[in-house]
Amino acid sequence: GMDMVKSSVESIGGKIKIDSTEGLGSCFTLHLPQPKSVLINKTLMVEEQTEFFSIPIDDVVEVVCIEREDFPESLFHVGGYPVIKRYEELIPVFKLSNCLVGKEGEDSSDDLLKLNALVTIILKHNNTKFGLIVDKIHDIEESVVRKIKPVLNASDLYAGVTYFGDDDLALVLNVESLAKEKMKATERIEKEKVKLHTLSKTEV
Numbered sequence: 001g002m003d004m005v006k007s008s009v010e011s012i013g014g015k016i017k018i019d020s021t022e023g024l025g026s027c028f029t030l031h032l033p034q035p036k037s038v039l040i041n042k043t044l045m046v047e048e049q050t051e052f053f054s055i056p057i058d059d060v061v062e063v064v065c066i067e068r069e070d071f072p073e074s075l076f077h078v079g080g081y082p083v084i085k086r087y088e089e090l091i092p093v094f095k096l097s098n099c100l101v102g103k104e105g106e107d108s109s110d111d112l113l114k115l116n117a118l119v120t121i122i123l124k125h126n127n128t129k130f131g132l133i134v135d136k137i138h139d140i141e142e143s144v145v146r147k148i149k150p151v152l153n154a155s156d157l158y159a160g161v162t163y164f165g166d167d168d169l170a171l172v173l174n175v176e177s178l179a180k181e182k183m184k185a186t187e188r189i190e191k192e193k194v195k196l197h198t199l200s201k202t203e204v
Helices: 002-011 068-074 096-100 109-113 175-181 183-203
Strands: 015-021 025-031 038-048 051-056 060-067 075-078 081-086 089-095 117-125 128-133 136-146 158-164 168-173
Touching: 002 015, 038 096, 038 168, 051 136, 051 158, 060 068, 060 081, 068 075, 068 081, 068 117, 075 089, 081 117, 081 183, 089 096, 089 109, 089 117, 089 183, 096 128, 117 136, 117 175, 128 175, 128 183, 136 168, 175 183
Parallel strands: 051 168, 089 128
Antiparallel strands: 015 025, 038 051, 038 136, 060 117, 075 081, 081 089, 117 128, 136 158, 158 168
């Protein structure tokens, strides 16, 4: 029986150590590698329309909450898309629920102005920054992330799934895929920003 245990442990790259002392007993120590299908990451837990999502903390630049009274100074419309102003930088923002159903250009400043506050996570991929507006932000957790099996992985917007709290499930967002999905918007905004900068120089 022990030989089968030893063979099974070693077949997945693990080790088993046995220390026996006559008259006292035996101690079995098993060293098992972390499965390649499982990752442990620090993630930010967020909520959108009663559903929970997890965002890898390495992709998060900052979390911003813009109150309604600050909208006139912080929320703008550039190139047909809403942007927020942070430290003299214009960052495109998108409602997470719209991103997940592929609604390109559905976000508008008018829709966002109806909210009591813009709870926004600023994300960065390569040199691109963009913001996701969510309903609630919970906490940073160390999450065991499991990859989604190909038969269930209908969208590349998700990098996996994780448990949190009282065995609740949260989908892990793939920031790289989200950035690619919104590339059209970010490129349009960058072009408009260059135009605005050129016009301001001309006026001076």
